[in-house]
Amino acid sequence: KQEVTQIPAALSVPEGENLVLNCSFTDSAIYNLQWFRQDPGKGLTSLLLIQSSQREQTSGRLNASLDKSSGRSTLYIAASQPGDSATYLCAVGPGADGLTFGKGTHLIIQP
Amino acid sequence: DAGVIQSPRHEVTEMGQEVTLRCKPISGHNSLFWYRQTMMRGLELLIYFNNNVPIDDSGMPEDRFSAKMPNASFSTLKIQPSEPRDSAVYFCASSPREAGVWTGELFFGEGSRLTVL
Numbered sequence: 047k048q049e050v051t052q053i054p055a056a057l058s059v060p061e062g063e064n065l066v067l068n069c070s071f072t073d074s075a076i077y078n079l080q081w082f083r084q085d086p087g088k089g090l091t092s093l094l095l096i097q098s099s100q101r102e103q104t105s106g107r108l109n110a111s112l113d114k115s116s117g118r119s120t121l122y123i124a125a126s127q128p129g130d131s132a133t134y135l136c137a138v139g140p141g142a143d144g145l146t147f148g149k150g151t152h153l154i155i156q157p
Numbered sequence: 158d159a160g161v162i163q164s165p166r167h168e169v170t171e172m173g174q175e176v177t178l179r180c181k182p183i184s185g186h187n188s189l190f191w192y193r194q195t196m197m198r199g200l201e202l203l204i205y206f207n208n209n210v211p212i213d214d215s216g217m218p219e220d221r222f223s224a225k226m227p228n229a230s231f232s233t234l235k236i237q238p239s240e241p242r243d244s245a246v247y248f249c250a251s252s253p254r255e256a257g258v259w260t261g262e263l264f265f266g267e268g269s270r271l272t273v274l
Binding site for chain 1: 161190199200202205213248250261262263264265266267268270
């Protein structure tokens with residue numbers, strides 16, 4: 047069964063820093079990997095979707111990479127801002143049971 | 158597009174009562190998912206539908222939980238009878254297919270926060 051782990055569970059950094067969030071998965075036979083953002087009391091917003099044939103995707107200050115062979119993905123946030131504070135979730139799939147989610151990294155950007 | 162619409166946003170009920178959560182997926186999306194989120198267990202898939210047909214309900218915790226999708230624009234998740242341990246945020250998500258192939262990209266609703274006293 048696919049398992050997804052996100053490290054660290056929580057992170058607090060000063061505004062302006064570049065940072066990396068990590069995601070690892072146990073079964074490399076994935077179709078794609080998706081990074082989401084969740085604000086308190088809200089639903090999940092899709093940030094980046096990487097197909098299994100791709101190595102990375104970029105959107106603005108966000109860059110996500112995928113290394114299927116090692117079962118890893120990273121989400122790079124450049125020049126962090128207080129508005130980036132949220133929980134970031136990684137999900138892989140689809141498998142027979144849909145997407146499998148990690149438990150997320152709770153990110154706080156200090157003004 | 159209005160996105161995935163869920164109702165109610167908040168529900169507080171007493172143990173033993175029936176709870177019905179509702180979801181309207183994005184128009185044209187063929188797949189619909191119900192997830193439950195708790196602090197302890199994170200996001201767990203309960204059930205998903207393809208073209209209104211339930212495909213996998215192995216995540217449904219007990220027979221007290223049931224889900225239906227009578228048409229392409231509406232789904233319900235019902236808990237009867239409800240218990241305090243069912244307290245969680247329940248999310249509905251929909252996903253499109255391209256040329257008949259599921260893209261794997263999910264679009265989530267805002268969730269229904271359920272509290273069972």
